[in-house]
Amino acid sequence: MSVAVDRRPDPASAPRLPGRARRLVRAHRARRRARLSELTRPDRVVRGVLLVAAIIPTFALAFLAYQMLKYAYPAIVFNGWHVFTTKFSLGNQYSTAVQVRHGYKAPKGAVYGILPLLFGTLISSLIALFFAVPISVAGAILLVERLPVRVQGFLGIFLELLAGIPSVIFGLWGIYTFGPFLSRTVYRWIADLHIPWLRGPTGAGEGLLTASLVLAVMIIPIIASITRELVRSVPPLAKEGAVALGLTPSETVRFVVIPYIKTGVIAASILGWARALGETIAVLIISGDLLGAYPHSIFDPFSTIATTIASELDSALTDSTGMAVHALAEFGLVLLVVTLLTNLGGRLLTRRFSAAGLPVGRGV
């Protein structure tokens, strides 16, 4: 005699639904009882204490989001759609002249347009991706497919090291070593070609291209280490099949490895992109930080949302109307939403491939 008769939902058996519901409730209670009976009284105390700890990250997130909204609110009301104007200026904070909009005051001449900053954020991170993705993917494939395991492990240390180097060090290196070097050599050569966007004074090596290249170096470990795990997870059988068909190693990579890892590489790139979007200090040091300016060439100074918050919070504090601080909060909110969405997207995609492949460091 079978005990469980009516397990699957069956629309035809509507009259028996109460019985089924009762069974479900009973099963639920049994599960709950079983779960609780597993725990002794001291267990429950320990569980309670740990639960408090486990809630704190969620609480911190809620607190950050709430405070961000609270501080951004006056600016959101004041700016309205004007936040998408093309200029950014804190206005004359030393004069007492104010402008009033929707009941909120701001210094005369203040324009809190996010577009130049958004442009700087997007263009620098996209240039960084443009360089970082091919290098990371090619590097990871070569690493796994061509090199002996011992060498892989050795080079892996450098990848981990690169992930561990803090952004202020990257800034230091970019401004003193990498930027001047590029400026003396590659930049001059590029600028001499007189291509629009790629010409103009190359300066001491500050500016958009150097900042983007340093960003690229910073996100290479993220993309490369995930890609490395992906390449390692390509089933050997698929590769052997390709070899059996007479494909050369490079054809095997092209027709077997790359299709297999494609989605994963996209996910890894999104994670790297999220990191580049939110990066502050390195870009702040190297960008030349021309507030609210649109770069006219890849050698021009520029600013991003993150660098503006970092560099302008000081001056914003002198604003007696307080609107400058709120405007920075509004920008921060935009940055937060953009990075959290990209990060989450990348994470949801990577979860399908590997749990262990996530690299060490921030943005992980």
Place this chain on the structure above:
Amino acid sequence: MSEMPAPTMTEPTVDPSVLAATPVDAQGTPRPVDAVFTVEQLAFFYGANQALRDVSLSIGRHEITALIGPSGCGKTTFIRCLNRLNDLIPGTRVEGRIDFNGSSLYAPGVRAIDIRRRIGMVFQKPNPFPKSIYDNVAIAPKVNGIRANMDELVEECLTRAALWDEVKGKLRDSAFSLSGGQQQRLCIARAIAIRPEVILMDEPCSALDPVATIRIEELMVELKSDYTIVVVTHNMQQAARVSDRTAFFTVDVSEGGRTGMMVEVGSTEQMFTAPSDQRTDDYITGRFG
């Protein structure tokens, strides 16, 4: 039935008239006089999948009961119901009834932890804790608040598990320094350190070589005088060698899913010489499984 005298328990004198009045299993085999477990119409579910159905049997005190059958027949699922270890797996559900010493194992208010202290378990692969040999045996009594004479207790348990002579000089060594067979005997010592009434063994020899297997089998027979033993095995010779009673399980695929079920239970001798069910006969003679 075992003729071994039980030193710690007073064996009830078996009166033939009582024996005649003992309830019988579905197949007509007499049930054990003194049952530790009485299982009635047990069914088990992982979520919506039924893994086990129609298990009804009794497990006699100071007997070795062997559970045999092809893989996937629910033997392991069943043995894990006996100490409520399946409670650990979310989404599982038990239907039917298991009585342990006459009271329901799954009744509200019965704590799984208390049950498991009275029913020890030995697993398929030796799984000593990453601690010293001594600590492996001592950990459960310590946590349960027994502190006095720990050294004696450890020696007694290791002796009982036929391991003392091999490890007495290196009690502080890691349990992983032992061979697989020694590790499994350590796990038995660990299980008897909480002085359980029952020891459940889930294919205790499947990861061991033949020599180590024989040691464990001898040990089981020795331990029978103090403990009730339920052993899952896929090795029919093992069941025949050590057990008093044998239950045969099989897989039922008729309803679409794969559901384990018990076919019959009886004395080992009867099961191996004159099984009443054709499926048992097929399995034992090697025509199936």
Place this chain on the structure above:
Amino acid sequence: MLIAAPAIAVIVGVFHQALPALGWQLFTKRTNSTGIQNAILGSLLFLLGVLIVAGTIGVGAGIYLAEFASGRTERALRFFSEVLAGMPSIVIGYIGYVTLVVEFHWSYSLLAAVMALSVLVLPYIVKTTEVALRNVPSALGEAAAGLGLPRSATVRQVLLPPALPGIVSGLVVALAISTGELAPLLFTAGFSDNDPTLHLFHHQVPYLTNVVFTDISIPGARAHATAAAAGVVTLGILLVLIAIGRILASRARRNTARMSL
């Protein structure tokens, strides 16, 4: 090679720039002179603070998620912790400033800085702790349950010891991350030419990454060398921490391999 090159280039470049300023005076003199002693002490103090705050909370949360949680709660808490991991560090710094420093009247202080850093590394510690515990073979948990050990005793005596190298490795890497951070500290820690104190509130704390950042923009080769020297010391601390983390991580892997027989 392309992968190894940037790391070497960065380290060599920074080291080269720092050469004129390297010497023992870094550790014995303060930032008002030719050293960075106060900044080193401040950075180490932050590490201690992060270990206490984020370490306890993160490990506790990781244990909860791995061993005590079930179903929907577990999924929600883990999800939000992961979301927090994607929070841009400058946003954490901004909120640290407007709430802790201004709204709560803590001023630039040790506690405000440690809080900001802790929020930053917390999700990382939660994750590594949870993974370390999940890597412990489930057979050990079952064996403990089979002996009737209570859950908390099982976790403390059976599951935590083998998971410990992994957990500590995660902690150490989290400390390495916080050593190099600047954005969350820029508006929470302040700076001072004196050695840091143990006052939680109202006392500014000097730290290494700030020296790097401010000395870059001070004109003159001397300041630039000091910036790079502070960078070298930061890298030094970081490398030691990463090395410890790696050693522990490989021990954790060996542990797992041994236990799964």
